[in-house]
Amino acid sequence: MNKVVLVTGANSGIGLALCQRLLSCQDAEGLHLCLACRNMRRAEAARSALLASHSAAQVTLLQMDTSSISSVLTAARELQLRFNRLDYVYLNAGIMPNPQFDLKAFFEGLFSSNVITMLTTGEGILTQKDGITPDGLQEVFAVNLFGHFLLIRELEPILCQAGRTSQLIWTSSSNARRSAFSLEDVQHRKGREPYSSSKYASDSLSLAINTHYNKQLTCAHQGLYSSVICPGFVMTNLTYGILPSFPAFLWTLFLPLLWLIRVFINTFTLTPYNGAEALIWLFNRKPEMLDPRAKYHSLTSGLGHCYTQPRQMDVDLDTSEELYDQLLQLEREVRRKHITS
Ligand SMILES: NC(=O)c1ccc[n+]([C@@H]2O[C@H](COP(=O)([O-])OP(=O)(O)OC[C@H]3O[C@@H](n4cnc5c(N)ncnc54)[C@H](OP(=O)(O)O)[C@@H]3O)[C@@H](O)[C@H]2O)c1
Secondary structure (H helix, E strand, O other), rough: OOOOOEEEEOOOOOHHHHHHHHOOOHHHHEEEEEEEEEHOOOOOOOHHHHHHHHHOEEEEEOOOOOOHHHHHHHHHHHHHHOOOOOOOOOOOOOOOOOEEEEHHHHHHHOOOOOOHHHHHHOOOOOOOOEEEEEOOOHHHHHHHHHHHHHHHHOOHHOOOOOOOOOEEEEEEOOEEEEOOOOOHOOOOOOOOHHHHHHHHHHHHHHHHHHHHHOOOOHHOOOOOEEEEEEOOEEEHHHHOOOOOOOOOHHHHHHHHHHHHHHHHHOOEOOOOHOHHHHHHHHOOHHHHHOOEEEEEEEOOOOOOEEEEEEOOOOHHHHHHHHHHHEEEEHHHHHHHHHHOO
16 A cells, blocks of 8 residues: 655645645655644645646645544544555754844854854744634643644554564754753743744654664554654744744845855755755664754755754653653543543
């Protein structure tokens, strides 16, 4: 049977570029691509764009809002009805809401030794106001992490099958910082950097998933592997949202500067196509050969050459295990509430 690839947040930016690149891959012959999106109008437009360049491709749509428990559970049930296998799940949907740009910190940072970190991760210059979902979860945590966690748990029957491997691939960020994350507050109710916290949590969860689902020595070998990528700095709806009051023409004026920066900083991948590089690279790798502690970075050289480079993540087993246990506990709670409501 054909390989099945599920992509969340597939209707725009890096997710859509990934889909386009997957359909252009030589190894993608006979691939079934399922786009999981919250907005079906945008999903339809994405599907039409993909079919315009790959008319014979198998591209289907699935409605899923990762911030909503009932939407994720319904989508997971639907997936199990449609498919008896899932070879790749790209956990890509993400938000970075209401970022506030601290202009003063930006100018101070420009003249500090932290300038490169600030420009490549946004550290110190971006703070965000988080929302609360109707299920009572912190929104950024729910969209970027927990909805995906619940999806994986629900899909275990088709992800963990004897004699076959499945791959989870998280779109993380270089902004995933341990200092923004706390095991005492995994949802980041009290902090001002929910995005960074959620991305650090996805890095850490990926390590825990590898421990629980594919360690042959612990007899827990279920053939499910998890990896993490960083797309670099890419111009998408998410990054345009960093400065929402910035008129489009100012962005256009700003672009040559960004391209100039790219000559010196390889994490400035800028286009969704380039940002999807590591996602495609992982598609072509055997998951058993991958390092569970590595984050695979999409990079672009000054001359525009795209490549992937692994870098060690700042994760440890104890933290990842504790996070995993807390997510299991939260899963039990939300399921209980969901059944009684
Ligand atoms: N752009 C960058 O520089 C950058 C850097 C590091 C990491 N990333 C990560 O890359 C991933 C893709 O982002 P992008 O840059 O390509 O931005 P984007 O174009 O805004 O894509 C985000 C995708 O996530 C979807 N999404 C948002 N909330 C959702 C929800 N509740 N349920 C389901 N889908 C939802 C969006 O759907 P709608 O169209 O309906 O909103 C959209 O398809 C994100 O995880 C982001 O954190 C981006």
